[in-house]
Amino acid sequence: MMADFTQLGSIMAGVMFVLAIFQQWLPAELGHHIERYFQRLASYVYPYITIIFNEYQVDDFERSVAYTAIERYLSAHSSGGAKRLKANVLRDGKTVFLSMDDYEEVTDEFKGIKIWWSSNKSVPKQNVLIASEDDHEKRYFKLTCHRKDRDVITKLYVHHVIDEGKAIAAKTRQRWLFTNNKRNSWSGIIFEHPSTFDTLAMDPQKKKDILEDIMTFRNSKDYYTKVGKSWKRGYLLYGPPGTGKSSMIAAMANLLEYDIYDLELTSVQDNTDLRKLLIRTSNKSIIVIEDIDCSLDLTGQRKQKKEGDKKQDLILKKEKDNKKKGSEVTLSGLLNFIDGLWSACGSERLIVFTTNHIEKLDPALIRRGRMDMHIELSYCRFETFKVLAKNYLDLESHELFATIGRLLEETNMSPADVAENLMSKSATRNAESRLNNLITALENRKKEVRLKVEEDTRNISEQSGESVQESDHDTSDAESSDAGTSDEESSYAESSDLDG
Ligand SMILES: Nc1ncnc2c1ncn2[C@@H]1O[C@H](COP(=O)(O)OP(=O)(O)OP(=O)(O)O)[C@@H](O)[C@H]1O
Ligand SMILES: [Mg+2]
Numbered sequence: 001m002m003a004d005f006t007q008l009g010s011i012m013a014g015v016m017f018v019l020a021i022f023q024q025w026l027p028a029e030l031g032h033h034i035e036r037y038f039q040r041l042a043s044y045v046y047p048y049i050t051i052i053f054n055e056y057q058v059d060d061f062e063r064s065v066a067y068t069a070i071e072r073y074l075s076a077h078s079s080g081g082a083k084r085l086k087a088n089v090l091r092d093g094k095t096v097f098l099s100m101d102d103y104e105e106v107t108d109e110f111k112g113i114k115i116w117w118s119s120n121k122s123v124p125k126q127n128v129l130i131a132s133e134d135d136h137e138k139r140y141f142k143l144t145c146h147r148k149d150r151d152v153i154t155k156l157y158v159h160h161v162i163d164e165g166k167a168i169a170a171k172t173r174q175r176w177l178f179t180n181n182k183r184n185s186w187s188g189i190i191f192e193h194p195s196t197f198d199t200l201a202m203d204p205q206k207k208k209d210i211l212e213d214i215m216t217f218r219n220s221k222d223y224y225t226k227v228g229k230s231w232k233r234g235y236l237l238y239g240p241p242g243t244g245k246s247s248m249i250a251a252m253a254n255l256l257e258y259d260i261y262d263l264e265l266t267s268v269q270d271n272t273d274l275r276k277l278l279i280r281t282s283n284k285s286i287i288v289i290e291d292i293d294c295s296l297d298l299t300g301q302r303k304q305k306k307e308g309d310k311k312q313d314l315i316l317k318k319e320k321d322n323k324k325k326g327s328e329v330t331l332s333g334l335l336n337f338i339d340g341l342w343s344a345c346g347s348e349r350l351i352v353f354t355t356n357h358i359e360k361l362d363p364a365l366i367r368r369g370r371m372d373m374h375i376e377l378s379y380c381r382f383e384t385f386k387v388l389a390k391n392y393l394d395l396e397s398h399e400l401f402a403t404i405g406r407l408l409e410e411t412n413m414s415p416a417d418v419a420e421n422l423m424s425k426s427a428t429r430n431a432e433s434r435l436n437n438l439i440t441a442l443e444n445r446k447k448e449v450r451l452k453v454e455e456d457t458r459n460i461s462e463q464s465g466e467s468v469q470e471s472d473h474d475t476s477d478a479e480s481s482d483a484g485t486s487d488e489e490s491s492y493a494e495s496s497d498l499d500g
Contacts, residue, residue: 047146047147047148048144048145048146048147049144049145049146049147049150050142050143050144051142051143051153051154051158052140052141052142052143053066053067053070053140053141053142053143054067054138054139054140055067055138055139055140056138065162065166066162067139067140067141068165068169069161069162069163069164069165069166069169070117070141070161070162070165071099071141071165072097072099072165072166072168072169073161073162073164073165073168074099074100074106074108074117074141075097075098075099075100075168076164076168077108081106081107082100082101082104082105082106083104084100084101084104085098085099085100085101085104086098086099086100086101097172099119100119101119102119102120102121102139103118103119103120103121104118104119105117105118105119106118110152110153110156110157110160111152111156111157113145113146113149113152113153113157114145114146115143115144115145115153115157116143116144116145117141117142117143117144118141118142118144119139119141119142120139120140120141120142121137121138121139121140122137122138122140123137143158145157170257173257174190174191175190175191175253175254175257175258175259175260176188176189176190176191176259176260177189177190177191177193177259177260177262178259178260178261178262178281179261179262179263179264180261180263180264180267180268180277181267182267184268184269184273184276184277185277185280186261186277186280186281188259191250191253191259191260193250193253193254194250195247195248195250195251195254196251196254196255197211197251197255199247199251199387199391200244200247200248200251200387201244201380201384201385201387201388201391201415201419202244202377202383202384202387202415203381203383203384204383206375210248210373210375211255213233213373214252214255214256214350217233217350218256218348221347221348224347230343230344230347231347231348231349232343232346232347232348232349232350232351233349233350233351233372233373234338234350234351234352234353234369234370234371234372234373235252235350235351235352235353235371235372235373235374235375236352236353236354236355236358236366236371236373236374236375237249237352237353237354237355237375237377238354238355238356238357238358238374238375238376238377239356239376239377239378240356240378240379240412240414241356241414241416242414242415242416242417243377243378243379243380243414243415243416244377244415244416245290245354245377246290246354248375248377249286249288249352249354252286252350252352253286256284256286256350257284258284258285258286258348258350259282259284259285259286260285260286260288261277261281261285261286261287261288262288262290263277263287263288263289264295265289265292265295265329265334266295268329269329270328270329270333271329271330271332271333271336271337273329274329274333274334274337275333275336275337275342278337278342278343278345279342279345281346281349282346283346283347283348283349284348284349285346285348285349285350286349286350286351286352287349287350287351287352288351288352288353288354289351289352289353289354290353290354291354291355291356292353292354292355292361292365293355293356293357293360293361331362331364331365334365335364335365335370338351338365338370339369339370351371353365353366353371358374379408379412379413379414379415380408380413380414380415380417380418381408381409382401382404382405382408382409384415384418385401385404385405385408385418386401388415388418388419388422389401389422389435392419392422392423392434393422393431393434393435394431395431398431398432398435400432400435400436400439401435403439404435404438404439404442407439407442407443407446408442410446411442411445411446411449412445412449413441413442413445417441418438421434421437421438421441422434422435422437422438
């Protein structure tokens, strides 16, 4: 069948070719008339239709999405039938997929209908003196099917091929972790962080809320269009060191299959460069600024501007000086980056800030709409510990859990430290000895904190000349509360879990 079809197709193509030559000598009107007549005649004899999918659309620099999807689909479904294959190596340099070579033909079947696919290219004319922009090799896929199946093919099959091809491409797609370099562009490596929402230890309800928020965002394209907002969402992750902020960003990227752009603000020269970097990010990505409080002196610039002319002048002068140096991004530049007009140039994007000190940030930077959800990652409590115990020890319960639960309520230890204590340096140590290891570490931490409080209290009372009686009273108070007694720890001890 394929042979008949090809022969017939070749004859028709030959006749069309001859006709094209003769048309040059005929008056245009007559030439078109003959061509129309011939095509009508051909449609009676030749019962097939063809659809062409070009690799590049006219005036388009990017490869056509449909062409790429068809390539992936055919490589997965039909390229076994092709005799000559092309090996395509993906950007990671490791993954290889095979697609049919030029002028190869394969068949496919859909709802009992046979479809012929061929891979072709149009070669530029050899004997032209002045080559035009269009004179280069143009590849295209040609789909051929019987005329009677036209509706099924155009309405169902083509969509089926493109959707499936995209799904195959998404499965094999490598994700990238980019960071900005001194040349003001992004350099990337393949992102292979193992963190997922399953391995992330935190309060289960809080985790559920975050997951719901992310999934709602992902599925809300139409909603964002309807309300006239660009399709992006901001998350502020805050909490002490080692509580899982970076791990959560990795988990988000793995869940959504997005690339990460880790923006090092201190290497960005000025607001213009910041904008350029933004424009060069792709859709389906997470733009991250870690430790936003340390990245720039962004604190209070806006607030100060409103206070009196003198101060405003000083600030303007400072900004001017900074501009001269060409090395400063300002708060307003960053705000524009997040939600100015340019920020709408892409879609399906998360912007994530992390900080250890939320109180240091300018409220304008983290207001809702910019940072839509504020997520606190805090010290390890029992619920968090249970996830770590499951991940690290494969344990869901143990008689030592109760002691650990009590100690975790009394002492602030980050999940990173708890995890470290659960990981044995010697492979022979069993789960129980690792739990005991953690208990010892927690008790030591508790003792250290108590000693530190006693020392601090002694120092304060010595300095202020307070009575020994008062000092004793303070110490006993501190002992009874026990947890979170250093400055940094106490600022996190009471704050609410999830604001967003
Ligand atoms: N909530 C958590 N769940 C699981 N593992 C965690 C968690 N928090 C910390 N860890 C472990 O500790 C390591 C350090 O955590 P991570 O880098 O995510 O902390 P961070 O909050 O970003 O700290 P920093 O503020 O110092 O950047 C991780 O590689 C992970 O193994
Ligand atoms: Mg971090």
